[in-house]
Amino acid sequence: MKKYNFDQVIDRKNTSSYKWDNPMYAGKSILPMPVADMEFVVADEILEALDKITQHGVLGYSIVPDSLKLLAQKRIQEEYQWETAVEWQVWLPGIVPGISIACDIFSNEKNGVLTAIPVYHPFHLIPTWLNRPILTFPMVEKEGRWTYDFEAFEEALKQQPAVFLFCNPHNPGGTVFNQSEIDQIVRLCKQYNCLIISDEIHADLRIHPQSKHICIGQYIEDIPSISFFATSKAFNTAGLGGCVAIIPHKASRETFIKRTFGFMPMLSRHSIDVMSATYLHGSNWLAQLLPYLKQNHDFLLDFVKQQPGLGMIPLEATYLAWISYDETWGDLPERLLEHGLHVLRGEQFKGKNFIRLNFACPQSQLQEACQIIASLAL
Ligand SMILES: Cc1ncc(COP(=O)(O)O)c(C=O)c1O
Incomplete structure (x- = not known):
């Protein structure tokens, strides 16, 4: 097994880096x-997958192969114990555009978007861009971790937002929501008829040994919901993008897919082959x-x-x-x-x-x- 050296300092200046070339x-x-x-x-193995494409040299349009769909399904099952069907998958170049499209479809100018704060900024910016009301409630410190103020959460739900944007694990603050928290979120969102959009991009970055990632989607398969997964954050391929949305509810999935046409580019061969290499060898x-x-x-x-x-x-x-x-x-x-x-x-x-x-x-x-x-x- 190769031993990686994370102490190595790499010069990223002049690489069109969003971080270093600001x-x-x-x-x-x-x-x-x-x-x-x-x-x-x-x-x-990720570098090898990229080398292979370079050596082949043809960079036409790509499709997501069945093999990648099966790898994603397997990972969600093995890592997070959620049995999903391959036909629930919708592949997209990025989670943020996926969340934008979902908010556009499923909220409206009266029934807007709810999210906890502080939160990854697109969660509160997307509703603003879409001219949707934004409702927020605070994260609070409890027993040495950030969690929801569930009373404030319910109060906000009473104002009838159409969509709840859930970030699990939470950015920033790093909370991995436990079973009791997930149960409360599911119960309250069902009670107030609020669709859950769950962003699980940080799921594989659990640094606390006891924390277990629980997919909220498995408790709401019977109603519309969208859960996003990606390898890009945990395996450091963010610049290539690529993610999968799991949408069990057929009619919602079809609406979502239709709405992506013309708004989402196809996934690149680079991102597809890198995701496959990541699932297989990461x-x-x-x-x-x-x-x-x-x-x-x-x-x-x-x-x-x-x-x-x-x-x-x-x-x-x-x-x-x-x-x-x-x-x-x-x-x-x-x-x-x-x-x-x-x-x-x-x-x-x-x-x-x-x-x-x-x-x-x-x-x-x-x-x-x-x-x-x-x-x-x-
Ligand atoms: C919670 C969360 N979701 C999504 C993203 C970005 O996802 P993508 O690059 O697939 O749009 C990030 C990036 O930091 C993030 O922290």
């Missing part, structure tokens, strides 16, 4: 930790990645604990730390940027006095980031 950094030396991709080379790489991420997580958590006025709740999944800061730190994201570290401002996710920091990097870079933060302590 025009805002021109002429400055900035350590970027905003965008959710990782600083690591992907699994060998497990060794992922098994080495997760302890590395956990080590970075623990390092960062220890560091944050030592800084008066900073706070962080341990994550169960993802590599996106959600760090609170008090007034003694001033405008922390702005000050960090001035000192060479770019993190995302909590407001982007509808969270005030937080930063989101991506720790999926060699530990040397994380240490550098912590040094910059420490240098700003009063």
Whole structure:
């Protein structure tokens, strides 16, 4: 079995990297930790799949082969214990466009979209783009993890949103929703007749050994729902895109498929072959990645604990730390940027006095980031 070296620092500048080639950094030396991709080379088998395409050299239109559909079905069954049918699958180039189309179809200008905050920004931006009412309720800290304020959730549901956007594991905050939470979400959404759109892109990034990913879709097969899965986030192929929507309800699936025509490009051969290689051969790489991420997580958590006025709740999944800061730190994201570290401002996710920091990097870079933060302590 190949041993991967996640300590290796790779120069990503001048690679059209969304993270490293941000025009805002021109002429400055900035350590970027905003965008959710990782600083690591992907699994060998993924590179081999890409080499094969290059050697063949023809880049025409592609279809999703049955073999890939079966691999996705197998993974959902084996990893998350949800038995799905292949015909429930709809393949798309990305989850965010898929969520946009789903919100467009299933909500309207009266019955809008509900989501917990803070949340991955497209969840609150998509309804705004679509001119749909957006309802939110807060995540709260309970027993050392972020969870829902279920009373506020129910109050929001009483205002009759048509769609609930569920992020599991949650970005930011890293919650892997447990059985009791999933049961409550299902019960309440059924009671208030609210369709669940579940984004499970972070499902394979569980760094807490006890956390188990539970697919909400298995409890609502009899009513319309959409669950999105992708290998792109956990296996660091985000730039290639590719995802699968599981839509058990036939009429909703057909409506969704029709609505994608003309709005969604076809998947590229690169993304198709890379997803196949990932499902087939990615497990060794992922098994080495997760302890590395956990080590970075623990390092960062220890560091944050030592800084008066900073706070962080341990994550169960993802590599996106959600760090609170008090007034003694001033405008922390702005000050960090001035000192060479770019993190995302909590407001982007509808969270005030937080930063989101991506720790999926060699530990040397994380240490550098912590040094910059420490240098700003009063
Ligand atoms: C919760 C969540 N969903 C979706 C995405 C992006 O998905 P895609 O690139 O398939 O649109 C991200 C990226 O960070 C994410 O965090």
